[in-house]
Amino acid sequence: GTFAFTPVAPGAAQVYDYMIMIGFCVNAAVLPLHAWLPDAYPEATVTGAVFMSAFTTKTAVYVLARGFAGFEILAVMGVLMTIYGAAYATIENNARRILSYHIISQVGYMVAGIGIGTAMTVNGACAHAYAHILYKGLLFMGAGCVLYATGTAKLTELGGLAYRLPWVMFCYMIAAVSISGFPLFNGFISKTMTITGAAEAHHLWLTLGMEVAAVGTFLSVGIKLPYFAFFHKPDYTKEIKPIPANMYVAMGIAAFLCFIIGVFPNLLYQLLPFPVEYVPYTSWHVLQTLLLLSFTGLGFYLMRHVIVPHAKINLDFDYVYRLGGKLGLGLAKWPLAKLDNWWTEFYNRVGLSGMLLVARISRMFDEKAIDGVVDGSAYTVLGAGGRLAKVQTGKLADYIGLALVIAIGLFAVFYLL
Structure with missing residues (x-):
């Protein structure tokens, strides 16, 4: 045996290989095993969220790239992650929860690239992991600064911070255009490498899905979040705490x-x-990206009154878990309750009645048989003792006479024998 971790060929994978892969899919927040991530990251400290966003899911991406490249199920699930995370981020109100959903979306690009399994897509997945550490950490720093300064990360309670936290706004926008894939920023390099690799591998639907997710990314993280946090409500007058210099430097x-x-x-x-044979700055890549992002910006302008954040809780896949809980309660209330009532009635009628009958028979046996033998023996001993007591008169002549009778009896017995 060995503990060496070697790549698994998709056609030769065993059950235990898939179990290992599922374990790391939980770590990578692959659907539907992702609910822990948007629930955990927004509750972390300002510093903790930055470290978690940078490293937690990337360990799983590393293992999947090392051991499970070429598994088509990962490609499909990865694209679903990109769309799902971007969609939920678009309707979310909490800034750090928006960024948490976008971790799911961006890790989806990595998982999809690994699942496609070509050299370019695996390179794209790894490049996107490196890029993601930088821009996602910066995004969480920006959201953390807003939370630190105002005490809230809810977009419905923010606005006008561009004039009061200009450096935070500037750095956040650098991260926002990076994650959106703008040219001249790291996200453009890694994201286009993955999408181009999928297209060259003739995965049309996967390519289209990742392009759609890119629109959702720019719409939610690149436009919606900064608009409502930094530019909306320019008359925002609530008092804010000053940001420490070390946060600005980072x-x-x-x-x-x-x-x-x-x-x-x-x-x-x-x-x-x-080895990398990819040139990102071609006229086609740049023009396609700018057109896609420009139309996304136009769409936001036209729909800005529709996608206004609301102070409500959005049900995620947790709702499915709730349905499972409701099903369990329903089973407990009706079929299981009926079965319990039937068993109780059966136990009362058959079980207890039988036990009572056995108890009555046992009592009768105890009283008539056991007690009869014990009491009879006691009465016999008492009777014999009473008769022997009559023999003990205290007179010598009586004892001599009794001895003679016994001696004659014994002599007669021996004589007859």
Whole structure:
């Protein structure tokens, strides 16, 4: 045996291989095993959320890339993740919850690239993991600064912060255009590499799904969140806490790296597992991306009154778990309750009645048989004792006479024998 972790061929995978893969899919927040992520990240501390967003799911992506590249089910689930996360982020109100849903969406690109399994898509998945660490960490820094300064991350309670936290707004927008895939930023390099790899592998529907998710990403993280947090309600007058200098420095470093990798992608290519033969800055890639994002911005402008955030709780896949709970309660209330009542009635009529009959027979046996033998023996001993007591008169002549009678009796017995 060995503990060596080697790649698993899709056609030779055993049950235990799939069990290992499912375990890491939970870590990667693959649908429908994702509900832990949007529930956990928004509740973390400002610093904790940054570290969690950067590293938690990436360990699973690393293992999937090492061991399960080429599993088509991962490609399908990855694209579903990209669309699902972007859709829920669009209707969410809490800024950190929006970013949490977009972790699901962005990890979906990585999982899809791994599932397609070509050299370019696996490179794209790994590149997107590196890029995601930077821009998602920066996004959570920005949301954390807003939470630190105002005490809330709900868009319905924010607005006008661009004028009071300009550096936070600037750095956040660097991260927002990075995750949206704007040219000159790291997200453009990694996202287009993955999507182009899917197209070259002739996965039309997967490619289309990732393009649709890219629209949702820019709509929710690149436009909706900054608009309602930084530009909406310019008369926002609530008192805010000053941001410490170290938070500004950290955001500046992350923003610089997002830009520098987008301008010099070879810095990223050196870290990828396969040789890279991909040129991101072609006229087609740049024009296609700008057109897609421009129409997304136009769509937001036309629908800005429709996608206004609301102070409500959106039911996620937790609703399915609730249905399971309701089903369990329904079973407990009707079929199981009926079965319990029937069993109780059967027990009372048959079980208890039988036990009472056995108890009556046992009592009669105890009283007539056991007690009869014991009491009879006692009465016999008492009777014999009474008769022997009459013999003990205390007179010597009586004892001599009794001895003679016994001696004569014994002599007669021996004589007869």
